[in-house]
Amino acid sequence: MLRIGLTGGIGSGKSTVARVFELLGIPVYYADDRAKRLMNEDEELKKEIRSLFGEAAYTDGNLNRKWLASVVFNDSEKLSRLNQVVHPATIRDAGNWMKMQTSPYVIKEAALLFESGAQKDLDQVIGVFAPTPLRIQRVMKRDHVTREEVMARMNRQIEEDIKMRLCDHIITNNEQEMVIPQVISLHQQLLARARE
Ligand code: ATP
Numbered sequence: 753m754l755r756i757g758l759t760g761g762i763g764s765g766k767s768t769v770a771r772v773f774e775l776l777g778i779p780v781y782y783a784d785d786r787a788k789r790l791m792n793e794d795e796e797l798k799k800e801i802r803s804l805f806g807e808a809a810y811t812d813g814n815l816n817r818k819w820l821a822s823v824v825f826n827d828s829e830k831l832s833r834l835n836q837v838v839h840p841a842t843i844r845d846a847g848n849w850m851k852m853q854t855s856p857y858v859i860k861e862a863a864l865l866f867e868s869g870a871q872k873d874l875d876q877v878i879g880v881f882a883p884t885p886l887r888i889q890r891v892m893k894r895d896h897v898t899r900e901e902v903m904a905r906m907n908r909q910i911e912e913d914i915k916m917r918l919c920d921h922i923i924t925n926n927e928q929e930m931v932i933p934q935v936i937s938l939h940q941q942l943l944a945r946a947r948e
Pocket of ligand 1: 762768926
């Protein structure tokens with residue numbers, strides 16, 4: 753079974769593209785959603801977060817998400833320490849999830865695929881590309897946030913062109929080229945590759 757990564761900058765349309773693969777019957781692991789769940793459910797990870805941030809990180813076993821977000825928001829050192837425990841836990845969980853799948857290939861969708869080192873466990877990576885102004889507009893509309901808030905999030909990710917150069921395949925989601933034919937063509941290539 754091939755393990756395929758799917759990444760792209762904030763607002764590039766990763767989740768939208770991932771849903772098209774799901775419609776084609778391909779199982780998708782959504783790393784950001786799973787990471788959020790693991791922070792509440794994975795006892796080992798919870799222990800690590802408590803030892804980094806103290807007992808205040810949890811109330812009655814539930815993550816104080818807002819509090820933790822405020823702690824790491826303007827402190828890149830603390831954010832990096834949090835990522836250093838959350839990313840390995842997510843990579844472990846994705847590995848277990850993949851073992852349970854039976855399709856010719858599976859997809860792991862993650863914003864910080866390269867930043868977290870997750871690509872080391874994957875066979876190929878698909879990048880979703882969209883121009884920055886369009887990504888900003890999409891996220892402002894989707895999340896009801898300001899341009900500055902979107903830019904702050906973007907600044908925590910590696911440069912889009914560097915990210916795209918690291919990918920094996922690119923899907924262009926610029927609202928000019930059609931996405932579904934690109935996904936279908938890639939799906940066929942990946943099925944053929946999985947059969948090799
Ligand atoms: P994030 O990294 O923030 O999770 P993402 O890369 O997963 O973002 P999506 O959530 O898939 O991006 O897309 C961002 C927004 O843009 C969504 O509201 C989505 O519906 C919209 N969008 C994505 N692609 C298109 C498209 N081709 N045409 C119109 N709207 C789109």
